Amino acid sequence: MDNGRSLWASLVLLNLLITSRALLTPRISFPLGSPGRPLTVFNMSGVDNTTTLLLSNDENTLFVGARDSILALDISHPWAIDIKNRLDWSPTEKDLADCSMKGKKKTDCPNFVRVLQVLNSTHMYACGTFAFSPRCTYINTQNFALATGPSGKPEEGRGRSPYDPYQKNIAITVDGELYTGTVADYMGNRPVISRHLSEGSHVDLKLDDTPGWLEEPTFISSAFVRGEEKVYFFFSEVGREYDFLEKFTVSRIAQVCTSDVGGQRTLQKRWTTFAKAQLLCQAEKELPYNVLQDVFTLSPPEGASDEDTLFYGIFRPQWPINSGRSAVCAFSLGDIKAVFSGNYKVLNRDSLRWTTRVQEKIANPGECGLHNASDNTLRFVKENFLADASVQPTKRRITLASADQDYSNIAAQRVRAANGKEHTVLYLLTELGYLHKAVLLEEGAHIIEEVQVFRQPQPMKNLLLSLLKGSVFIGTSEGVTRVPLSNCSFYPNCAECVLARDPFCGWDHSRGLCADVSTIQGSTGQDVDGGNVSVACRAPPVVTPRSSRPTAASCELVLVSLNEVVRLKCPEASRLATRHWQRPNSRLSPDLYLKQQDGSLQFLATPITLGHYMCQAEENGFQQTLAIYQVKQKSSTTLHPPTTTRHQGKATVEVGKLAPTPRSVPPKQPDIRAKEPELAVTKKDANAGSTRRTGRNFTLWFDSSQAKQPRDSVGEEPLHGTQPSYLQELVVVSVLLALCISILLTIALYGLRQRCRGRTITQVCPRKDAERGTGAATPQERESLQGHSPRTAKCNGQAQNGQAQNGKSPISISNGSLSGSNGHLPNTPI
Ligand SMILES: *[C@@H]1O[C@H](CO)[C@@H](O)[C@H](O)[C@H]1NC(C)=O
Ligand SMILES: *[C@@H]1O[C@H](CO)[C@@H](O)[C@H](O)[C@H]1NC(C)=O
Ligand SMILES: *[C@@H]1O[C@H](CO)[C@@H](O)[C@H](O)[C@H]1NC(C)=O
Ligand SMILES: *[C@@H]1O[C@H](CO)[C@@H](O)[C@H](O)[C@H]1NC(C)=O
Ligand SMILES: *[C@@H]1O[C@H](CO)[C@@H](O)[C@H](O)[C@H]1NC(C)=O
Ligand SMILES: *[C@@H]1O[C@H](CO)[C@@H](O)[C@H](O)[C@H]1NC(C)=O
Ligand SMILES: *[C@@H]1O[C@H](CO)[C@@H](O)[C@H](O)[C@H]1NC(C)=O
Numbered sequence: 139m140d141n142g143r144s145l146w147a148s149l150v151l152l153n154l155l156i157t158s159r160a161l162l163t164p165r166i167s168f169p170l171g172s173p174g175r176p177l178t179v180f181n182m183s184g185v186d187n188t189t190t191l192l193l194s195n196d197e198n199t200l201f202v203g204a205r206d207s208i209l210a211l212d213i214s215h216p217w218a219i220d221i222k223n224r225l226d227w228s229p230t231e232k233d234l235a236d237c238s239m240k241g242k243k244k245t246d247c248p249n250f251v252r253v254l255q256v257l258n259s260t261h262m263y264a265c266g267t268f269a270f271s272p273r274c275t276y277i278n279t280q281n282f283a284l285a286t287g288p289s290g291k292p293e294e295g296r297g298r299s300p301y302d303p304y305q306k307n308i309a310i311t312v313d314g315e316l317y318t319g320t321v322a323d324y325m326g327n328r329p330v331i332s333r334h335l336s337e338g339s340h341v342d343l344k345l346d347d348t349p350g351w352l353e354e355p356t357f358i359s360s361a362f363v364r365g366e367e368k369v370y371f372f373f374s375e376v377g378r379e380y381d382f383l384e385k386f387t388v389s390r391i392a393q394v395c396t397s398d399v400g401g402q403r404t405l406q407k408r409w410t411t412f413a414k415a416q417l418l419c420q421a422e423k424e425l426p427y428n429v430l431q432d433v434f435t436l437s438p439p440e441g442a443s444d445e446d447t448l449f450y451g452i453f454r455p456q457w458p459i460n461s462g463r464s465a466v467c468a469f470s471l472g473d474i475k476a477v478f479s480g481n482y483k484v485l486n487r488d489s490l491r492w493t494t495r496v497q498e499k500i501a502n503p504g505e506c507g508l509h510n511a512s513d514n515t516l517r518f519v520k521e522n523f524l525a526d527a528s529v530q531p532t533k534r535r536i537t538l539a540s541a542d543q544d545y546s547n548i549a550a551q552r553v554r555a556a557n558g559k560e561h562t563v564l565y566l567l568t569e570l571g572y573l574h575k576a577v578l579l580e581e582g583a584h585i586i587e588e589v590q591v592f593r594q595p596q597p598m599k600n601l602l603l604s605l606l607k608g609s610v611f612i613g614t615s616e617g618v619t620r621v622p623l624s625n626c627s628f629y630p631n632c633a634e635c636v637l638a639r640d641p642f643c644g645w646d647h648s649r650g651l652c653a654d655v656s657t658i659q660g661s662t663g664q665d666v667d668g669g670n671v672s673v674a675c676r677a678p679p680v681v682t683p684r685s686s687r688p689t690a691a692s693c694e695l696v697l698v699s700l701n702e703v704v705r706l707k708c709p710e711a712s713r714l715a716t717r718h719w720q721r722p723n724s725r726l727s728p729d730l731y732l733k734q735q736d737g738s739l740q741f742l743a744t745p746i747t748l749g750h751y752m753c754q755a756e757e758n759g760f761q762q763t764l765a766i767y768q769v770k771q772k773s774s775t776t777l778h779p780p781t782t783t784r785h786q787g788k789a790t791v792e793v794g795k796l797a798p799t800p801r802s803v804p805p806k807q808p809d810i811r812a813k814e815p816e817l818a819v820t821k822k823d824a825n826a827g828s829t830r831r832t833g834r835n836f837t838l839w840f841d842s843s844q845a846k847q848p849r850d851s852v853g854e855e856p857l858h859g860t861q862p863s864y865l866q867e868l869v870v871v872s873v874l875l876a877l878c879i880s881i882l883l884t885i886a887l888y889g890l891r892q893r894c895r896g897r898t899i900t901q902v903c904p905r906k907d908a909e910r911g912t913g914a915a916t917p918q919e920r921e922s923l924q925g926h927s928p929r930t931a932k933c934n935g936q937a938q939n940g941q942a943q944n945g946k947s948p949i950s951i952s953n954g955s956l957s958g959s960n961g962h963l964p965n966t967p968i
Contacts, residue, residue, distance in 0.1 A: 162540050164574055164588035165638065165712050174628045175589045180211060180219035181617030187303075189598045189613045192254045197606040201262070202618060203251030208264055210282055211618065213607055219620055223282035227251070229269040237269035249273075250303035253318070255311040261285065263316060263335070265299035265309070270324065272299035287335075297322040297332050297344065304597060308371060310360040312396055315340070317369045319357040329355050331371055331392065331412070343400055346408045346520065350485045353378055355390075359433035363471065365444035367506060368393050370474075372433040372451065377416070379483060379492040379524065387456045389417040389430035391449070391474060391529060395506035402509070404516040413504030415477045415525035419453040419467035421536045427453030427465040432601075434548045439560060445472035448532065450564065452545045465539040466548065466564065466583075467531035477529050478504045482522035494526055537564075538576060538583040544569040549603035549610060553577075553641040556655045556662040561641040563623075565610050567591070567601050573610065573621055577641055579667055586640045591619045626652045632663050632675035637712065637757055639669045671760040693766040698743040706767050708737040708753035715757035717764065722750055743769065 168175040180188075190203030198214040199222065206228035212220040229237070229249050237247035253265035253274065265274035272295030276285040287293060300307045300320045307320035316334040321327065329352045332344035345351045355375040362369050370393050377388030392414035400407045420426040431452040438446035449469045482503050483492045501508070501515040503522045508515065531537070547567040552560045564583070566574040571592040576583045591612050592599075600613040610621045626643035629635040635645040635652035644655040645663030655662055663674040698704050708717050717737040719726055730747060732740040741747050753765040 162538065162543070162576075162583060162585050163713050164572075164585040165714050166587045167572075167713065168587065168589045170571075170590040170593060172590075175587075175621070175625055176217070177589070177591065178217050178219050178620040179617050180221070180620075182221065185209065185224070185617075187250055187598065187615050188618050189600050189615070190251050190254045191600045191602040191611055191613045191618070192256070193602065193604055195256070197604050200602075200604075200611060200618070201254055202613065203254040203264060203266070205250055206248050208251055208254065208277065213604070213609070213611075213620070216607070216609075217620070217622070219618060225277065225282055225284065227264070227266065227275065227284060229271075233269040233271065237271075240270065242270055246270075246303055252299045252303070252307055253309040253316075255309060255316060257311060257314055257335070263311065265293075265295045267299055267301060267303045268295060270301045272296055272301060274298055297330050298334060300326070302326055306357050308357040308360045308373075310362055310369060312362050312369060315396075317360065317362075317371075317394070319355070319360065319371050319373060327354075329357075331394070331409075333394075333398075340399055341407055343394075343398060343407060343409050345412060346405060348487075348520070349490065350378070351412065351523065356430075358430050359435075361433070361435040361449065362396075363444055363447060366471070366475075367396050369396060370449075372417075372430060372449070374428075374430040378490065381491060387429050389419070389428060389451070389453060390414045391417055391469070393478060393504060397506050399509045401511070401513075401516045404513045405520060410508040410511070410516060410519055411504060411506055413478050413482075413523050413525060415474070416528040417451065417467070417469060418528045418530055419451065419465055419536060421465075421539065425455045427463075427467070427536070427539075428456050429454045431464070431545065432547045434550050434603075436550045436552070436562070439552060445470065445475065447471040448550075449474075450537070450548055450550050452548050452566070454544065463539075463541055464543060464545040466537045466545070466566070468537050469529050470532050473532070474529050477525045477527045481526040483524045483526050484521055485524070492524065537578060543572075543574070545574075547599060547601035547612075549601050551603060551605060554655075555641040555666050556644045556658070556664040559666070561666055563641060565601065565603060567599065567612060569595055571595070573601075573612065575623075575640075577639060577666060579639075584639055586638055589621055591621060592616055624654065626654050628652075633671045633760055633762060634711070636663055636665055636671050636674040637669055637714075637760065639666050641666045645675065669758045671758070693768060696767050696769045697772045698748075698769055699772050700743050700745070702743045704741055704743050704747070704769060705734075706739045706751055706753070706769075707765070708739070708755075709764050710737060711755045711762065711764055712757055715755040717753055717755050720752045720754060722752075743771070 166174075170177075185204050185207060187205040188202045188209070192201040192203075193199070194201065198212070200211040200213045200219070202209040202211060206226060208225045208227060209221060210223040212218075212222045227249055229247070234244075234247050238244055247269045249266040249268045251264055251266040253263070255263050256279075257263045257276070260279055262277040262279055263274065264277055265272060274293035274295045276287050276293070277283070278285040297320065298309065298316065298318045301324050302321075305321060305326060307318065309316060309318045309320075311317070315336050317332075318334065319331045320329070322330045322332075330344050331352070332342065334342050336342045352373075353376040355373040357371070357373045359372040360369060361372075370391055372389070372391055374387050374389045377386045380386040380388070392412060394409050395411040398409055398411045401410050417430065418426070419428070431454060433449050433451045436448040436450060438444060438448075447470070449471070451467055451469065452464055453467060454464045479502065481494065481499075483494055485492055501511070501518045501522075503519050504525075508519060511519075543566075545566045546569055549565040551563055553563050554560050562578045564574075564576045564578065566576060568574065568588075571594075572588040572590050574585050574588045576585045592614050594616070596614040596616070598615070602611045602613070603609075604611065608623045610623065612619045612621065624640055624642035626635065626640070629638055629643065629652040632645040632652070635643055641664075642654055643652050643664070644658055645651075646653045646658045646660070647663060648660045649658075655664065665671075665674040696704065696706070706719075708719070710717075719731070719733065719739045726739075730741055734740055737753070739751065739753070748769050748771055751765075751767045751769065752763055755762055755764050
């Protein structure tokens, strides 16, 4: 055993060195409460642990098994969850007292509903832990009241619901019969897979008690495939066949036939069709993902055979190197059937060791219709139930592996893209409460977005996909959350719409908006496989008034004093985009500029660093400008020290945006100029939509003394290191500045006297400032803006953005404002 362990440890270490998987980063992240992805939450005081979810057949009602109650929720209205009915079902005081007496925690003693199934057109069936004494009940669906079954007695819950509310279980109804997998005793060490509510010659069945059928299993999921007349169970358990390792967990699929009625003498009232096989989720030379977390059954596409049914499973490694590693593997029913019809291992009952079968095969284990079989055959079946081969994932590879996420729940669907191609979309819930939406592409998985659905890690949770309602429902201790499958209108322009690679969303060239592809009549801009903006956003032949043009960034003016630390922010268009900063005609030397982790640029305001800055983003070959700034020196610092903005050494200043000068707009596109201001506003809204996108805000640190001192917080390249090299220039400049200022002062004082009465503010950014009321620009700042001549004061960075066709940014900046780079004090009115 020890040898096995150390071997394993070295294997793990080896993997550490080999594995260098790229992180799967969601393209966009929506934190809780983000307006871009509004969620509907159902919560009600007195209703807790809403974790057992069931859809009615018409998917207009969501039934919820909660703590001491069962609910019927109306989900027929989009974006809403309304309560229809509530049924209380709680243990008596005596039951609770008994539960506490047995030493159980009071909070674990209520009745946690763990089985909730539709039986027939008039009744449902529910089971709960019922103060560690499981119980079941019928529910009359008409009046939503507890009902008794044919026996007229309370229903036994043993073998149907677990005792412990933290134990996982599975249940599925097929033609009025209930198939379950759970532990059937108080101590939690008698696991059983069984059938209940059977009638007539169709007797209730369970697993034989002999060892080896189940080894400390954790039940995960179940599925019924009608064409096969089989119920499949998914669970993980101790893999006794791997006797070189102590308690090595394996993931399993097991099957039983719905026609099974047990044997006549041998295997009486026991399954004759039970067989199990190992599910493998392992990439070559990698740690096996051996512990199953959840399984979703994806029905075959229309017209395809049952064999194309896919089971998507989430797996985690048993001994994770770091927490937050999981993988998704898909298994086809065809592959599973092949494994079940192959050879079986034999369990030696004396040594409890598994060997590959050597004796003659006298029956096909797992075969349906063995009820009249001979004792000999049934004995053979009883000994041979573990398939020799393991089920490999489809295409023999992992569908999706994440190095930093603990996925816990999964749902999947096929979505038809605009070009008619079907894509598989996965919904994956993380332990930390984010719902990842991923599309499976040839090159691998692409995570379109993540939406936060809860804050606290949840011990029990559930995920349910409603295709008819276009929603994912998530049940937790905090309530039920409804997440719409997509929100195409979040993407403000064609480029974003295409880069998202969301098969639901396409750019409607005629309406000029990102919409659900099913609602688009004409030509659709979409490229799920390639995400190629230049192709998908090429305007259709018919020129329409609203073209598919990326949202423009508008120029912002930043007023600084020399030696201030300036920090320019760059909004995040997407987490997959790389951002880089540019200055016209000059390179950003790493000695002067510090690029922060959040994409912002930090530098010391010196004559050299005044001027224009652009932040550009590149994603999948598409470039766009996210922000343009003009950094200018405050012209009248000595007259108006920034007293109002000094605030604990740090102040956030919003400066009005500038409308672009008509001159720099290409004359071919007159409509763009007219649209520009509106677009700037749209962009702002889009920023607000995703809270992780930084707003168009930048922060100035005003404590210049602090800037001169060594600052650890600045990063590896301390800013103060650049100080000495400019000391000389600084002195010269300061002298010059002092001179200028004194001249200025004289002029200004003179001017002030002249203009004292009729003070009209000739704004640099007149429109925006008016829009924002007084805005954040202090009176001093606005006053200081007065002095500028229109030419130098304007921020000429053209906001019109990189067209998809050329991928370049046609930003032009007039030379007049670039004098800063040749050593003169720029923008100083003399
Ligand atoms: C979709 O996104 C837009 C833009 O962020 C937002 O205004 C709207 O409320 C969202 N709608 C839904 C249904 O999620
Ligand atoms: C329901 O949830 C909302 C938002 O999460 C919260 O503000 C409210 O207090 C909750 N109500 C109850 C009854 O728990
Ligand atoms: C549904 O099942 C219940 C309980 O077994 C039974 O009383 C009822 O008659 C059944 N309803 C129908 C329509 O079969
Ligand atoms: C099994 O045997 C019973 C009687 O012993 C008979 O009625 C039934 O038809 C047989 N079933 C099959 C599948 O042979
Ligand atoms: C029930 O919900 C409470 C919080 O309301 C949580 O602390 C507890 O762990 C949950 N119990 C189960 C069994 O889910
Ligand atoms: C997009 O398509 C064009 C034309 O087919 C091609 O030149 C370009 O390389 C593609 N870009 C990407 C990022 O695939
Ligand atoms: C700028 O930041 C302030 C404070 O952090 C915030 O109140 C304001 O809404 C932000 N403005 C924009 C445009 O994001």
